[in-house]
Amino acid sequence: MVDFIHDNYAYWAIMLLLVIGLYGMLMKKNLIKKLIGMVIFQNSIIILFVTAAYKWGATVPVVDPGRSTDEIANYLNPLPHTLMLTAIVVGVAIVGVGFAIVISIYRNFQTLEEPELLERMK
Amino acid sequence: MTGDHSVVLIPVIFFTAALLVPLCRRGSRRWPYWVALVSSLLGVAASGEALWRTLSTGEAIHYHLAGWRPPMGIELIADPLSAFFCLLITVVTVFVLWHGRSLVESETPGKAVPFYSCVMLLLGGLSGILLTGDLFNLYVFLEISSIAGYALVAIGDKRAPVASFRYLILGTIGASLYLLGVGFLFMTVGSLNMGDIASVLQTRAMSPVEISALLLIVLGIGVKMALFPLHGWLVDAYTHASSTATSLIAPIGTKVAAYVLIRALFYLFDTDLVREGIPVMNALAVMGAVGMLWGGVLAMAQTDLKRMLAFSSVGHVGYIALGIGLASPLGFIAAVLHTLNHSVMKAVLFLICGSLRQKLGDNALDSMNNSLRLRMPWTMAAFTLAAISMIGLPPTAGFFSKWYLVLGSLEQGKWHWVIVIVLSSLFSVVYFFRVLERVYLRPQEGAEEEPAPARDESRPSMLAPVLILSASLLLLGLGNVMIVNHLIRPMLPAGF
Numbered sequence: 001m002v003d004f005i006h007d008n009y010a011y012w013a014i015m016l017l018l019v020i021g022l023y024g025m026l027m028k029k030n031l032i033k034k035l036i037g038m039v040i041f042q043n044s045i046i047i048l049f050v051t052a053a054y055k056w057g058a059t060v061p062v063v064d065p066g067r068s069t070d071e072i073a074n075y076l077n078p079l080p081h082t083l084m085l086t087a088i089v090v091g092v093a094i095v096g097v098g099f100a101i102v103i104s105i106y107r108n109f110q111t112l113e114e115p116e117l118l119e120r121m122k
Numbered sequence: 123m124t125g126d127h128s129v130v131l132i133p134v135i136f137f138t139a140a141l142l143v144p145l146c147r148r149g150s151r152r153w154p155y156w157v158a159l160v161s162s163l164l165g166v167a168a169s170g171e172a173l174w175r176t177l178s179t180g181e182a183i184h185y186h187l188a189g190w191r192p193p194m195g196i197e198l199i200a201d202p203l204s205a206f207f208c209l210l211i212t213v214v215t216v217f218v219l220w221h222g223r224s225l226v227e228s229e230t231p232g233k234a235v236p237f238y239s240c241v242m243l244l245l246g247g248l249s250g251i252l253l254t255g256d257l258f259n260l261y262v263f264l265e266i267s268s269i270a271g272y273a274l275v276a277i278g279d280k281r282a283p284v285a286s287f288r289y290l291i292l293g294t295i296g297a298s299l300y301l302l303g304v305g306f307l308f309m310t311v312g313s314l315n316m317g318d319i320a321s322v323l324q325t326r327a328m329s330p331v332e333i334s335a336l337l338l339i340v341l342g343i344g345v346k347m348a349l350f351p352l353h354g355w356l357v358d359a360y361t362h363a364s365s366t367a368t369s370l371i372a373p374i375g376t377k378v379a380a381y382v383l384i385r386a387l388f389y390l391f392d393t394d395l396v397r398e399g400i401p402v403m404n405a406l407a408v409m410g411a412v413g414m415l416w417g418g419v420l421a422m423a424q425t426d427l428k429r430m431l432a433f434s435s436v437g438h439v440g441y442i443a444l445g446i447g448l449a450s451p452l453g454f455i456a457a458v459l460h461t462l463n464h465s466v467m468k469a470v471l472f473l474i475c476g477s478l479r480q481k482l483g484d485n486a487l488d489s490m491n492n493s494l495r496l497r498m499p500w501t502m503a504a505f506t507l508a509a510i511s512m513i514g515l516p517p518t519a520g521f522f523s524k525w526y527l528v529l530g531s532l533e534q535g536k537w538h539w540v541i542v543i544v545l546s547s548l549f550s551v552v553y554f555f556r557v558l559e560r561v562y563l564r565p566q567e568g569a570e571e572e573p574a575p576a577r578d579e580s581r582p583s584m585l586a587p588v589l590i591l592s593a594s595l596l597l598l599g600l601g602n603v604m605i606v607n608h609l610i611r612p613m614l615p616a617g618f
Contacts, residue, residue, distance in 0.1 A: 025291050034287075038294050045302050052309050080308070083258050087301065090265045097269050098290055101276050104283040121281055 010051045017044035029114045031105065035098045042091040046084045053080035128175075129185040129200045129253060131168045132208055133263075135161050136246030143239040155223060158238040162215045165245065169208035172200040177612060184255075192255065193315040199255040203458075203613040207252045207381050210462060211374040214469050215245055217587040218373075221473045222366035224581065225480060229364045233277050240277075241370060244270035248378045257304045257314045260382065261297065264346070267378070268293045271371055278363040285358035292355040296345025303338030306331050316390055324392045333400055339386050340402060347379035349406075349443055350413030353436045360432035365476030368428065372435055372472050373465040380442045380461055387446060388454065388615045407447025411542045413440030418549025422556070427485040428475050430553055431468070434512065437546055438464045444539060445527055451614055452530030458610050460523035463511070463598060467520060470508040470591045477501050477580040477588065490560040497578040500585055502561055504592035509554040511595045514547050519598035526606075 005012065017040055024037020058076045059067065067074040106112055109120045139161035146153040176183055182201035186192065200208070219241070226234050247267025254260050272293070276286035308314055310331050311322050323332065341352075348356040356376075360368050387393070387402070417437025424430040438460070445457030475485050481498065482489055495502050511518035524543055531539035579585060598605065 022295070025295065031287060034291055038291060042294070042298055045298055045305065048302070049305050052305065079314075080305075086258075086262060090262060093269055094265065094290070094294055097272050098287070101272065101283050101287045101290060104276065105287060108280050108283060117284060121284065 011048070014044050014048045014051065017041075017047070031102050031112045031114065031117075035095060035102065038098065039091070039095060042087075042094075046087055046091070049080045049084050049087070053077055126183055126185050128168045128171045129183050129198045130187070132165055132172070132212075132253065133246045133250045135164050135168065136242045136249060140239050140242035140246060143242060144235055147235045154235050154238045155219070155226075158242055159216065159219045161242060162212055162219055162245070165212040165249065166209065166216060169205055169212050169249075173202065173205035173209050176200055176202055176205050177608070180612070193313045193318045196259050197255040197315070198253045199316075200253060201613070202609070203381070203384070204252045206458075206609060206613065207378065207461075208249050210465055211245065211248055211252075211378065214373050214465055215241070215370065217469060217591055218366060218370045218473065221369070221476065221584050221587040223583050225476050225584065226364070226366050228480060229366070229476075230277050237274070237277055237364075237367070240270045240273045243267075244274060244370070244375075248374060251378050252381060255316050257307065257316060257319070259314075261301050261304060264297055264300065264382075267375075268297060268346070271375060274367040274371060275359045275363040277367060281358075282362040282364075285355075285362045289355040289359045292345055292352070296342045296352070298342070299338050299345070300342030303335040303342060306335035306338065310335075316385070320390050323390070328392065328399070336386075336391055336400070336402065340383065340406070343379050343382045343386070344409075347376050347383060347443070348436060348439050350409045350416060350436070350440060353413065353417075353439070356436060357429065357432045360435065361426065361429045365428075365472070365479050369469055369472035369476060372432070373469040376435070376439050377442075377461045377465055380439070380446070380457070383443075384446060384454070384457065387449075393449065393615065403447045403449040405447075406443050407539070410440040410443030410445075410447055411539060413437060413443065414542060414546040415549070416440075418546045418553070421553045422549060424553075425487050427478070427487055427490075427557065428472070429485075430487070430557075431471050431475065434550060434553065435468060437550070438468070438512075440546075441523070441527060441543075444542075445523075445530070448527075448530045448534065448536075448539075450530050450533060452526055452533055454614060455606055455610050456523055456526035456530055458613065459526060459602065459606065462605070463519040463523050463595070466591055466595055466598065467508050467511050470504060470588055470595070471512070473584075473588050473591070474501055474505045474508070477584050480584075481578065481580065487557065487560065490557065491564045491566045492560075492562060493566045494561050497576070498580060499577075501580055501588060504588045505561070506558060507592045507595060509558060511599070513550045513554055517596065517599045519595045519602065522599055522602040 021037045021041025021044055025034050025041060028034050028037060053076065055073060055076060058074055061075045061078045063069060102112065109117055111117055111120065139157055142157050143154045146157055172183060182199050185198040187196045187198065226237055230237060244267050247263045247270060250263030251260055251267065254263060272286050272290045275289055276283045307319060310329055311319050313319055345352045360372055363371065414437045417433045417440060421430045421433035421437065424433060441460050442457050445453045445460060479485055507518065511520035514520040514524045524547065528540050528543055
């Protein structure tokens with residue numbers, strides 16, 4: 001059990017981040033805090049991909065004369081990292097749209113606290 | 123004529139148009155509108171050609187982006203299922219844009235350019251979701267269409283940004299859960315290409331990681347589809363968005379998510395395992411059935427026409443989910459046929475909401491009475507036809523998808539679903555006849571003194587798309603045997 005936790009400590013940390021992000025998005029009353037939760041949530045998934053693709057002792061996928069190309073443990077699979085570059089771009093775009101929407105909410109109702117917002121929307 | 127390129131042309135047309143629309147604002151004020159409309163017509167032509175070719179050859183069209191062969195490169199696939207959905211969303215868009223020509227300017231003045239740009243972005247994203255054969259690419263297209271969707275919802279009344287923010291939070295949770303599921307699949311199978319993954323998954327038993335991947339994908343897409351307990355974003359978003367935005371997002375947005383669900387459950391994972399090993403299909407059917415009743419009950423309680431239709435959308439997504447959940451050929455046919463019918467019905471109803479809003483100023487049910495019948499006879503006739511189809515009376519289209527759903531339930535001896543279908547149809551009788559009773563029977567307050575209201579029909583450019591779409595409900599109903607045999611049966615996955 002201890003070994004299981006120790007060997008997968010990165011995944012435990014990611015799971016914690018995931019839960020913190022979800023908590024922030026769903027439970028926090030302030031809209032900016034919700035967005036912060038969203039960023040944490042998205043980034044935990046990005047870290048998951050990067051962590052899962054990492055191998056100890058492996059190098060970047062450029063042929064190295066000192067290393068055999070027959071042994072897959074010598075080289076990293078670059079695909080998850082490239083995918084996550086795209087995912088980061090997507091995440092940034094969503095946060096941008098989120099802030100734009102928050103600004104227009106503030107212009108319409110002069111508050112970003114959800115209870116007050118619901119009060120003023122009536 | 124275009125060779126295999128018609129497949130890639132569909133998203134490319136829309137993304138190019140999304141860029142062209144802001145550029146051509148310097149020309150005439152009307153240019154953004156025409157660019158959007160012409161691109162949608164081109165999209166209809168390209169998807170129609172793709173559908174015709176894949177049906178006539180009986181094979182899917184594969185397009186390898188930049189010439190990289192899968193599984194290394196990304197491929198676009200037009201098989202009967204995806205080409206059919208592409209044609210559906212582009213056709214609905216043409217009608218919505220046709221109807222929205224003056225409405226967009228009058229409801230959201232000065233925002234026409236970003237509006238049409240977002241519409242094109244939405245269409246590009248949705249057609250990308252339908253055509254792609256790569257799971258991660260699907261995620262990217264999903265987010266493109268979602269971002270455009272958030273923006274479209276936010277261009278609405280004063281409360282629209284709040285609805286849009288809620289949609290953004292829940293939509294991002296959904297898309298991220300989907301990405302998590304894709305990550306799990308990639309870690310165990312080592313590929314992102316759907317055909318590749320399917321060939322691996324269908325030959326061996328699924329590991330726990332793959333089962334959690336399946337659950338995460340279903341959950342994530344369930345949020346986008348507004349499946350019953352995950353539908354929280356839908357109602358406010360539909361109510362507060364502008365009329366044209368709602369009539370665009372409501373018919374096609376949730377349907378494309380339903381397509382992803384069909385694609386994942388019937389083509390990607392081993393169908394036998396999904397059906398019997400883990401109760402995903404049963405869970406979907408139960409969620410769909412509860413959604414049908416829940417949407418119906420809440421629709422009856424609404425005092426705003428648009429909000430009522432939004433709740434009825436929750437119910438009708440339930441029909442599609444129930445069809446998928448039956449996991450039989452008849453259930454599959456019912457799900458796809460209902461997607462088609464519901465898209466057309468909801469488009470008609472929300473377009474009429476837009477016409478009414480232009481004439482009356484709002485969609486409150488209280489302000490409706492029999493003067494509407496005299497003022498807008500044709501619009502109200504179209505409304506009645508669409509309402510009858512939503513209730514599911516023959517020979518309108520809505521009856522036949524419910525009929526296949528009932529047949530599919532009976533085939534498996536699941537009588538309880540039949541009861542749910544009948545009950546939810548009764549609910550829709552109640553909430554639509556509340557409206558029809560007002561429009562046709564309730565006299566105007568103090569009508570004796572005032573002269574009968576003059577004919578005040580909405581302008582031809584708004585009336586024509588409504589009438590054509592509602593007439594097509596009859597055609598879809600009468601021609602349903604042909605549609606099922608020639609269009610939907612070729613879509614059935616190989617195992618059926």
